[in-house]
Amino acid sequence: MEVDTTLSPRVNSVQPSKTTAITNQATALVEAGVPVIRLSAGQPDFDTPAAGINAICEGYTKYTPNAGTMELRTAICKKLKGDL
Numbered sequence: 001m002e003v004d005t006t007l008s009p010r011v012n013s014v015q016p017s018k019t020t021a022i023t024n025q026a027t028a029l030v031e032a033g034v035p036v037i038r039l040s041a042g043q044p045d046f047d048t049p050a051a052g053i054n055a056i057c058e059g060y061t062k063y064t065p066n067a068g069t070m071e072l073r074t075a076i077c078k079k080l081k082g083d084l
Contacts, residue, residue, distance in 0.1 A: 016024075022040040029036050038045075067073065 019041050023038075023042060026036050026038050026040060064072075068076075
C-alpha cells in the first residue's frame with residue numbers, strides 16, 4: 001500500500017512564524033561572522049544572572065505587561081531625565 005505524503009494546499013499556505021523567521025535570520029548572520037545579540041527565541045548564551053534567580057525565588061514568575069512594570073518605567077524615566 002502506498003501512502004500519499006502530499007500536503008494539502010491549506011497546510012502548504014501556512015507561513016512560518018515571525019519569531020522563527022527572525023531566529024533563522026539571526027543564525028544566518030552569525031554564520032556569516034556578524035556579531036548578533038539574539039533577542040528572539042532560543043537559549044541565552046549566558047547563565048541565569050543572580051538577580052533573575054532571586055526574582056524567581058521571590059515569586060516573580062509571570063510575564064510582565066508589554067510596556068513593562070510601572071516600577072521599571074519610572075526608573076527608566078528618572079534615568080533618562082538625569083542624562084539630559
